[in-house]
Amino acid sequence: MKILHCADIHLDSPMRANLPEKLAAERRAELLRAFLDMIDYAGGEGVSVILLAGDIFDSPKISATTAAAVRRAVRRHPEIIFAYLRGNHEGAGIRPAEDVIFGGDLPDNVLTFTDRWSSFRLPDEEDGHRRIPVILTAREIPEDGGAEAARTLDLREDRLNLVMLHGQQAEHGGSGTIPLNLFRGKGIDYLALGHVHQLEQGRIDGRGIWCCPGCLLGRGFDEQGEHGFVLIDIDTETGKMHRSFIPAPGSRFYEVRADVTGCTDSAEMEERIASRLASGPYREGDFLRVVLAGNLDVEAEKNPVYLRKAFADKYRSFTLRDETKFTVDYAAFRYEPTLRGELVRLLSAEDSLPEERKAEIIRCAMEMLKGET
Numbered sequence: 001m002k003i004l005h006c007a008d009i010h011l012d013s014p015m016r017a018n019l020p021e022k023l024a025a026e027r028r029a030e031l032l033r034a035f036l037d038m039i040d041y042a043g044g045e046g047v048s049v050i051l052l053a054g055d056i057f058d059s060p061k062i063s064a065t066t067a068a069a070v071r072r073a074v075r076r077h078p079e080i081i082f083a084y085l086r087g088n089h090e091g092a093g094i095r096p097a098e099d100v101i102f103g104g105d106l107p108d109n110v111l112t113f114t115d116r117w118s119s120f121r122l123p124d125e126e127d128g129h130r131r132i133p134v135i136l137t138a139r140e141i142p143e144d145g146g147a148e149a150a151r152t153l154d155l156r157e158d159r160l161n162l163v164m165l166h167g168q169q170a171e172h173g174g175s176g177t178i179p180l181n182l183f184r185g186k187g188i189d190y191l192a193l194g195h196v197h198q199l200e201q202g203r204i205d206g207r208g209i210w211c212c213p214g215c216l217l218g219r220g221f222d223e224q225g226e227h228g229f230v231l232i233d234i235d236t237e238t239g240k241m242h243r244s245f246i247p248a249p250g251s252r253f254y255e256v257r258a259d260v261t262g263c264t265d266s267a268e269m270e271e272r273i274a275s276r277l278a279s280g281p282y283r284e285g286d287f288l289r290v291v292l293a294g295n296l297d298v299e300a301e302k303n304p305v306y307l308r309k310a311f312a313d314k315y316r317s318f319t320l321r322d323e324t325k326f327t328v329d330y331a332a333f334r335y336e337p338t339l340r341g342e343l344v345r346l347l348s349a350e351d352s353l354p355e356e357r358k359a360e361i362i363r364c365a366m367e368m369l370k371g372e373t
């Protein structure tokens with residue numbers, strides 16, 4: 001039996017805090033396309049069940065495009081059970097997402113859950129061999145956490161038990177968390193979680209493991225790198241379980257630090273950035289943010305507009321954040337008979353200003369003297 005575990009896709013997410021509106025709209029379309037492609041992948045791989053562990057949608061307000069596309073995808077794959085658990089982003093609306101999409105006519109292959117435990121035996125082909133029943137048990141948890149959920153969970157030990165929850169896992173719990181210590185010894189084989197946007201996993205006890213697959217695709221620079229879903233292959237004769245992380249195709253977000261210490265001009269900085277990018281997994285379709293770091297001499301030529309333009313056409317989006325600091329070689333100006341030399345000498349003797357502030361003043365003054373400000 002093959003089971004696919006995904007969560008935190010956030011279809012129809014506004015993303016305006018992370019991206020300009022045009023890019024945000026394109027990314028919303030990519031998220032929907034990635035979700036639909038994942039369903040088709042599941043169909044091609046013979047997946048029996050897709051565990052949708054919460055926050056598949058970003059809110060109860062679902063666009064007509066998303067509703068129609070998801071509705072068609074679910075009905076196109078009647079062989080797959082879609083086990084849909086609402087997350088914290090989906091639970092505050094008047095109408096649940098499944099009602100918005102299916103208009104109250106829920107297909108037979110869609111399972112939904114409430115704030116009480118519900119269990120379902122997952123289908124498995126009978127071929128004469130003795131098979132271990134695979135049971136999916138899931139529920140929504142209250143905002144104050146999962147302690148009550150752990151206390152009321154009752155599973156049979158002779159079953160292969162999949163449990164699905166949405167929330168932040170923690171060893172000993174706390175407000176709004178899922179306390180892993182309270183789920184020990186409960187007979188769980190696989191605890192399917194959602195909420196955390198990076199792949200995380202670990203052991204519950206000697207029998208079971210917990211896993212949070214992360215989000216399907218990143219929506220900003222706080223969700224960098226590779227994302228995807230987890231594919232679980234269960235041998236229902238032996239009870240053995242193998243899981244694989246499957247990366248989702250699509251552009252990714254990366255923030256890259258480029259140390260330009262010692263560079264004297266923008267052309268040299270461009271070479272440093274290019275060298276740094278050449279050593280990573282960055283592709284043309286990715287969203288990149290390069291952070292310029294390091295120390296530059298106060299007389300170094302630096303042109304952020306030039307640097308952005310040098311890379312803007314090579315990536316889906318390229319932004320630059322400047323965190324460089326200027327330093328002053330006071331000895332080089334000790335005998336310089338110019339206005340800037342006098343300024344540097346005056347500031348070098350000023351103890352009330354921090355060095356970084358002195359360098360900023362000297363830098364601004366030099367640019368003014370050169371007519372560049």
